[in-house]
Amino acid sequence: MIETAIQTNSETKLTVEPLRKEIVPDLVHTAGPCITLLLPPYRPGEPSEPAAALLKTDLQAAAHQLAARKVPEPLIGELLEPLRQLSHEEESLAGTGLGRIIFRSPGLFRQFQLPVPASPAQACTVGACFWIRPILASLALPSTVYVLEVTKKAATLLACGFTGVAPVELPEGTPKTLDEALGFKAPDHDLINRSAAGPSTGAMHGVQFGTGSGRERKHAHLRDFYEAVDRGVTELLHWNKAPLVLAGVEEDVNIYRAVSTYPNVLEQGIHGSPGTQMTPAQILRQAHDIALFAIERGAAAEMEASKERLAPSRFSTNLDDILRAAVEGRVSDLYLDAAVQCVGNFDGKILGGAFNWHGEDLLNIAAVETLLRGGAVNALPTHLLPGGSLAAAAFRY
Numbered sequence: 001m002i003e004t005a006i007q008t009n010s011e012t013k014l015t016v017e018p019l020r021k022e023i024v025p026d027l028v029h030t031a032g033p034c035i036t037l038l039l040p041p042y043r044p045g046e047p048s049e050p051a052a053a054l055l056k057t058d059l060q061a062a063a064h065q066l067a068a069r070k071v072p073e074p075l076i077g078e079l080l081e082p083l084r085q086l087s088h089e090e091e092s093l094a095g096t097g098l099g100r101i102i103f104r105s106p107g108l109f110r111q112f113q114l115p116v117p118a119s120p121a122q123a124c125t126v127g128a129c130f131w132i133r134p135i136l137a138s139l140a141l142p143s144t145v146y147v148l149e150v151t152k153k154a155a156t157l158l159a160c161g162f163t164g165v166a167p168v169e170l171p172e173g174t175p176k177t178l179d180e181a182l183g184f185k186a187p188d189h190d191l192i193n194r195s196a197a198g199p200s201t202g203a204m205h206g207v208q209f210g211t212g213s214g215r216e217r218k219h220a221h222l223r224d225f226y227e228a229v230d231r232g233v234t235e236l237l238h239w240n241k242a243p244l245v246l247a248g249v250e251e252d253v254n255i256y257r258a259v260s261t262y263p264n265v266l267e268q269g270i271h272g273s274p275g276t277q278m279t280p281a282q283i284l285r286q287a288h289d290i291a292l293f294a295i296e297r298g299a300a301a302e303m304e305a306s307k308e309r310l311a312p313s314r315f316s317t318n319l320d321d322i323l324r325a326a327v328e329g330r331v332s333d334l335y336l337d338a339a340v341q342c343v344g345n346f347d348g349k350i351l352g353g354a355f356n357w358h359g360e361d362l363l364n365i366a367a368v369e370t371l372l373r374g375g376a377v378n379a380l381p382t383h384l385l386p387g388g389s390l391a392a393a394a395f396r397y
Contacts, residue, residue: 015111017112017113018112018113018162018163019101019113019139024139026108027130028368030129030130031128032127033126034104034127034129035062035102035124035125035126037058037101037123038099038118038120038121038122038124038131039100040117042097055093058124062126063076063080065124066079079104082104083102083109099114100113100114101114103130105130114135115288116141116288116292118137127361128360129360129364129365129368131361132367133336133361133364133379136336140295140379142242142243142291145242145243145245146158146159146168146237146242146243146244147165147270148229148233148244148245148256150247150252150256151252153178153179155226157170160287163284164284165280170229170233174235178222181228182221223258226256226260229256230259233260241263243264245269245287245290246265253269268290268294270283270286274286300384302333303378303380303394306333307392307394313395316393317391319363322391322392323348323362325393325395326370326375326393327369330395331369331370331375332375332376332394333376334366334376334377334391335380335391335393336363336366337379337381337382337385338379338381339381342361342363342390343359343362345358345359346360346365348369363390363391
């Protein structure tokens with residue numbers, strides 16, 4: 001029998017909040033019973049089932065799981081009541097095209113949008129702690145990813161937030177088009193050269209001639225234009241080093257990449273012309289995917305460096321060892337397989353950790369225990385973890 005004092009706020013909170021790192025301490029310090037509901041993206045008119053209907057199904061599953069955990073019936077009713085109210089608010093649940101995660105426990109009821117789709121897309125879990133693994137990728141994503149579309153005629157900067165795309169003005173003096181750049185100042189390589197006049201030139205003071213082929217001049221003009229744009233981008237973004245995704249045909253992107261001095265131009269880019277060929281939602285999805293790909297590769301590289309640098313006793317892929325070390329506060333960096341769950345039993349309380357119920361996702365417990373003690377948690381694709389392991393961790397000592 002679970003004996004839990006509960007303080008509830010019966011007022012249903014319809015506001016869906018943007019997900020921010022500041023919420024993590026509240027989530028990991030919350031005592032159970034903890035209900036986590038994951039709803040997939042949905043837009044009105046799509047053939048998939050509306051979020052309100054899915055939520056009603058999840059409520060039945062949550063009630064069944066709570067009863068199976070021997071949670072007292074009055075407590076079950078109090079926990080589920082605001083969720084039942086929410087399930088009738090179809091307008092509030094109407095789609096924004098983003099997934100949603102709902103956390104409910106004694107004294108806590110909050111909803112968040114997920115800019116990165118979670119796997120699985122829909123889930124209902126009940127446990128001693130919240131299921132926080134679905135939010136790890138969204139938490140890793142920067143608040144803004146910039147996309148710079150470059151062509152032989154113009155450059156356009158777009159800011160991709162969590163939910164939308166907006167054009168961004170570059171600093172004053174930055175040319176927007178190649179024609180505008182050429183109008184500012186003629187590049188040195190386009191200045192007219194003169195030769196000394198010979199006997200046959202009559203009254204002429206010199207003979208004008210070009211410097212290179214027309215194609216070479218155009219290429220040089222384009223480089224000058226891109227260098228000017230890069231100076232504007234660097235001036236605008238230098239304070240936060242936000243990730244920059246290049247978009248355009250391969251030739252233009254390669255020229256820009258070669259002249260750019262901005263330190264966070266991502267390796268992957270968007271092929272083609274997003275401004276004319278893609279919807280804002282498609283641009284946003286690609287920008288997020290590319291940024292997340294870079295983040296995952298960076299985390300995997302750090303993991304491999306730790307494996308090589310640390311003594312064998314300070315790096316492990318054994319989940320039992322990782323769980324014990326997490327409870328003891330020894331895990332500095334935890335890397336988890338984002339695609340799988342590992343349901344099992346772990347009683348961290350005897351080691352001084354949080355009380356865990358049986359039959360919970362052990363990878364989630366490792367994440368919660370690590371975050372409780374100031375460690376960092378990263379979600380990685382299966383193929384980036386060493387040796388087919390479910391988790392890897394670097395230990396403080």
